[in-house]
Amino acid sequence: MASVYTYDGSKTLAHDLAKYIIAQQDNALQNGKRFNIAVSGGSLLKALNAGLIQDPELKSKVEWSHWHVYFCDERIVALEHEDSNYGAFKKQVLDPLLEEDGALGPTCYAINESLVGLSENDRIAAEYETLLPDHFDLILLGCGPDGHTCSLFPGETHEYLLEETQKRVAWCHSSPKPPSDRVTFTLPMLESAQALAFVAEGASKQPILERIIEGHDTSLPAGLVTENYQSAVSWFVDEAAVKGVSVKRETYSSH
Numbered sequence: 616m617a618s619v620y621t622y623d624g625s626k627t628l629a630h631d632l633a634k635y636i637i638a639q640q641d642n643a644l645q646n647g648k649r650f651n652i653a654v655s656g657g658s659l660l661k662a663l664n665a666g667l668i669q670d671p672e673l674k675s676k677v678e679w680s681h682w683h684v685y686f687c688d689e690r691i692v693a694l695e696h697e698d699s700n701y702g703a704f705k706k707q708v709l710d711p712l713l714e715e716d717g718a719l720g721p722t723c724y725a726i727n728e729s730l731v732g733l734s735e736n737d738r739i740a741a742e743y744e745t746l747l748p749d750h751f752d753l754i755l756l757g758c759g760p761d762g763h764t765c766s767l768f769p770g771e772t773h774e775y776l777l778e779e780t781q782k783r784v785a786w787c788h789s790s791p792k793p794p795s796d797r798v799t800f801t802l803p804m805l806e807s808a809q810a811l812a813f814v815a816e817g818a819s820k821q822p823i824l825e826r827i828i829e830g831h832d833t834s835l836p837a838g839l840v841t842e843n844y845q846s847a848v849s850w851f852v853d854e855a856a857v858k859g860v861s862v863k864r865e866t867y868s869s870h
Contacts, residue, residue, distance in 0.1 A: 617841050617848035619828060620867045621857055625816060626665065631867040632814065632851045633666025633673045636753065639810050643752040644681055651748045653687040653800065655757040655765065656700035659814045660707040662851075663755075668711050679712065682721030685747060687754055688766040688787070688799040691736055694728050698794050701725040726798060736786040740798040744784040751808040754800070758815045759792075762823045762835025766790060766799035769835050777802060777836060805840055813837065813850045820856040829861050 622628035636652075643650040654660070667677050690698045694705075701723065712720045724746045730739050756764045763769060766787040767776050776799065779785050783804040787797040805811060815824060826832040828850070833839045841848050851867070 617828075617845040617850060618867075619850045619852065619857070619862045619865075621862065621864050622851070622853050622866065624853060625662065627866075628814075628816065628851055628853055629662040629665035630670055630673070631666075632662055632812070633670060633677075635812065635849065635851070635867050636663075636667065636755075637673060637676050639753040640678060640682070643809075644678065648681065649748075650678070650682050650753075651685070651751045652682060653685040653751055653754045653808075654700075654704060655687055655755060656703050657757045658816060659755055659757050660703050662814055664707040664711065668708065679721050680719040683748065684721045684723045685751075686725070687756065687804075688797055689726050689743075690794045691726070691731055691739060691796040691798065692794055693731055694725055736788070736796050736798070740782070740784045740786045743798055744782065747783060747804070751804075753810045753812065754805060754808045756811060756813045756837070756840070758813050758820060758823065758827075758837040760819050760823055761791070762827065762832070762837050764813070764837040764840060765805075766797040767802070767836035777839070779803070802840070802843075806844055808844075808847060811840065811844060811848045813841070813848070814852075815850065815856045816853045818855040818858070820852070821858055821860070824850075824852065824856050825860045828857070 640650045686700050689700050692698050694701050709720055726739050726743050758764050779801040784798055785801050787799045789795055790797055827838040833842050
């Protein structure tokens with residue numbers, strides 16, 4: 616069964632999420648020299664900033680020089696574009712690290728920007744796949760109000776992504792949210808991860824979390840991931856996101 620950790624606000628959520636990430640980091644570095652992590656965009660990145668960079672108790676425990684950071688989905692736009700997940704990660708994590716005297720940041724892997732706008736979207740996806748490690752120690756995921764995660768969307772238009780069994784990265788076209796062209800991890804990539812953690816905050820997520828956590832709705836990509844890989848899955852949510860949802864109230868610290 617997937618773990619669900621519930622918090623009264625963003626600050627406590629970010630703190631415990633950071634503790635969870637550091638635990639995954641430490642476990643990975645016991646077994647090797649690198650920590651392979653993939654991240655999504657959106658509000659998740661603000662939580663990483665708050666927990667891993669701003670939190671005085673935890674920031675010294677992050678071994679950034681051993682981090683290898685990938686993006687579990689990316690919009691096919693220039694890296695400095697406002698919709699770029701890499702660009703958002705740079706703003707929330709890389710730039711603040713640069714401001715710290717002597718701080719050594721992580722190694723990041725972005726899409727090939729030189730191919731953007733050349734109708735080479737399949738090639739961008741295939742090339743990004745070649746950069747991926749054999750396994751991920753942790754993949755950090757978001758969940759949209761429609762139940763999408765990565766750029767795996769519900770509905771017939773995007774069934775081809777959920778049915779993909781060979782590619783680890785695929786081109787998502789006709790995204791219901793702009794930009795319409797993206798690359799995304801597929802289910803085989805998520806399945807192979809050591810740990811998967813969703814972050815969802817706010818009342819707008821409540822109806823979808825009710826369907827996923829209480830209703831076990833596998834028609835929603837985030838629900839499908841939660842059900843199929845539940846032993847590896849943790850959810851970090853705030854009270855507003857699970858208001859009225861039948862879930863045991865616990866935190867990662869108390870687990």
